[in-house]
Amino acid sequence: MPTGPIVRINPYELHVRDPEFYDVLYSGPGSIRDKWYWSVDMFGNSSSMFGTVPHGLHRLRRSALLPFFSKQAVTRLEPLIRGLIEKLCTRFEECRKTGDPVETGQAYAALTTDIITTYSFNTSYGCIDDPGWKYEWPKAMNDGSRTCHLNKQFKFVFPMMQAIPEWIVEKIDPQVMNLIKFQKDLARQIGELMNDKSAQSKSTQQTLFHELINGDLPPEEKTLERLADEGQTVIAAGQQTTAHFLKTVSYHILANEGVYSRLKAELKEAIPNPASIPPLAQLERLPYLHAVVLEGHRVSYGVVSRLQRISPDKPLRYKDWVIPAGTPVSMTSVMQHEDPNKFPNPKKFDPNRWLDAPERLEKYLVNFSKGTRQCLGINLANAEIYLTLATVFRRFNVELYETAARDAEVAHDFFVPHPHADSKGVRIVFK
Numbered sequence: 111m112p113t114g115p116i117v118r119i120n121p122y123e124l125h126v127r128d129p130e131f132y133d134v135l136y137s138g139p140g141s142i143r144d145k146w147y148w149s150v151d152m153f154g155n156s157s158s159m160f161g162t163v164p165h166g167l168h169r170l171r172r173s174a175l176l177p178f179f180s181k182q183a184v185t186r187l188e189p190l191i192r193g194l195i196e197k198l199c200t201r202f203e204e205c206r207k208t209g210d211p212v213e214t215g216q217a218y219a220a221l222t223t224d225i226i227t228t229y230s231f232n233t234s235y236g237c238i239d240d241p242g243w244k245y246e247w248p249k250a251m252n253d254g255s256r257t258c259h260l261n262k263q264f265k266f267v268f269p270m271m272q273a274i275p276e277w278i279v280e281k282i283d284p285q286v287m288n289l290i291k292f293q294k295d296l297a298r299q300i301g302e303l304m305n306d307k308s309a310q311s312k313s314t315q316q317t318l319f320h321e322l323i324n325g326d327l328p329p330e331e332k333t334l335e336r337l338a339d340e341g342q343t344v345i346a347a348g349q350q351t352t353a354h355f356l357k358t359v360s361y362h363i364l365a366n367e368g369v370y371s372r373l374k375a376e377l378k379e380a381i382p383n384p385a386s387i388p389p390l391a392q393l394e395r396l397p398y399l400h401a402v403v404l405e406g407h408r409v410s411y412g413v414v415s416r417l418q419r420i421s422p423d424k425p426l427r428y429k430d431w432v433i434p435a436g437t438p439v440s441m442t443s444v445m446q447h448e449d450p451n452k453f454p455n456p457k458k459f460d461p462n463r464w465l466d467a468p469e470r471l472e473k474y475l476v477n478f479s480k481g482t483r484q485c486l487g488i489n490l491a492n493a494e495i496y497l498t499l500a501t502v503f504r505r506f507n508v509e510l511y512e513t514a515a516r517d518a519e520v521a522h523d524f525f526v527p528h529p530h531a532d533s534k535g536v537r538i539v540f541k
């Protein structure tokens with residue numbers, strides 16, 4: 111039976127499938143948007159800004175972190191990002207010499223983890239230096255998201271797991287244990303910063319967590335428990351989505367000879383000396399690279415779960431319908447990015463669709479979501495993406511290694527996209 115654009119998908123929530131409605135739901139001007147209490151416990155960190163239900167409290171929490179993710183802040187961070195990409199390229203060069211394949215999901219998770227942990231704590235998790243990419247850390251975050259639906263449905267399960275002895279949790283569910291270990295490690299690092307008087311002096315190098323501890327938030331917002339919740343959001347959000355993007359876009363570039371050669375040609379012309387990668391602002395202006403990035407955002411989706419928002423004070427209007435204030439309403443990036451009316455032949459990876467497109471096509475790209483709750487790390491993510499793609503594809507001749515389209519597919523919605531469980535990932539070799 112055909113369905114209309116609005117479906118009541120459970121007793122409380124409406125889902126809307128119409129790209130024109132996205133801006134109304136997520137970013138209507140001056141609009142107040144709460145999250146829905148039902149979904150915010152999914153990662154066991156509901157006192158983070160990500161898990162905050164009311165609009166006003168969310169604003170307070172987010173404002174404390176905003177300066178760290180502005181365009182200027184990311185420009186200041188560029189040397190750190192470049193340094194870690196250089197390190198990654200040194201590893202890639204070693205693999206080129208030995209002919210060993212690299213699994214891009216793990217390699218890029220190492221890069222994004224090292225960037226966000228250095229930025230947050232001034233001590234990197236050291237994933238790039240490790241022969242196995244210290245994949246246990248990103249894996250802990252990825253495993254943690256596998257239980258997100260269970261945590262929403264049965265809110266007592268995760269707090270119970272946090273409270274019982276670790277050896278029991280390890281036996282019942284090793285994936286949950288990995289997430290708990292990650293949370294404990296974050297709490298330990300933040301606790302150390304809170305107790306370190308020298309770290310509280312303005313003269314020491316200020317990281318994101320120094321600033322949160324010393325900043326203007328009221329004392330009740332600076333408890334160890336809350337800051338650890340915030341740490342979990344920042345580190346996991348900083349790691350997972352960008353690594354997924356880089357893995358997915360690498361597959362599509364390499365699986366499409368025309369895309370690969372055109373990208374390489376543009377990079378060769380714009381970057382005569384591969385050892386000297388231009389500033390980010392210059393890379394962002396390269397038309398084909400820009401189109402590849404936009405198309406990469408489209409096919410990697412961002413968050414794949416439906417994202418609920420509530421207008422607590424005013425009804426929402428959709429065409430002839432009025433949605434009462436207080437109703438959880440959601441939309442889904444996958445449906446939006448695969449809408450054939452906006453993106454014809456949506457399964458095709460086609461950067462050309464962005465080259466001659468009217469600017470308004472970008473309005474339908476929602477991988478970062480929109481409005482007050484949209485991704486905080488957009489500038490950081492884009493810096494990582496442009497610098498990595500330009501450096502790797504300018505310097506190396508790359509081929510896929512025993513990788514098929516299925517390996518780049520999204521097979522599971524665990525809030526963030528997950529691949530098929532039996533996939534060996536998107537593997538590449540350097541020639």
Ligand code: HEM
Nearest residue numbers: 159160347348351352355412413477478479485486487491
């Ligand atoms: C391609 C990369 C990325 C994508 C597609 C992405 C996507 C998203 C989306 C869709 C949301 C909204 C989630 C919701 O409504 O519940 C979000 C939130 C968030 N993202 Fe990202 N993200 C990316 C990279 C990053 C990076 C590098 C950081 C850096 C720390 C980051 C930090 C955050 C934070 C802190 C939030 C919560 C914001 C809030 O609740 O106000 N993200 N992201």
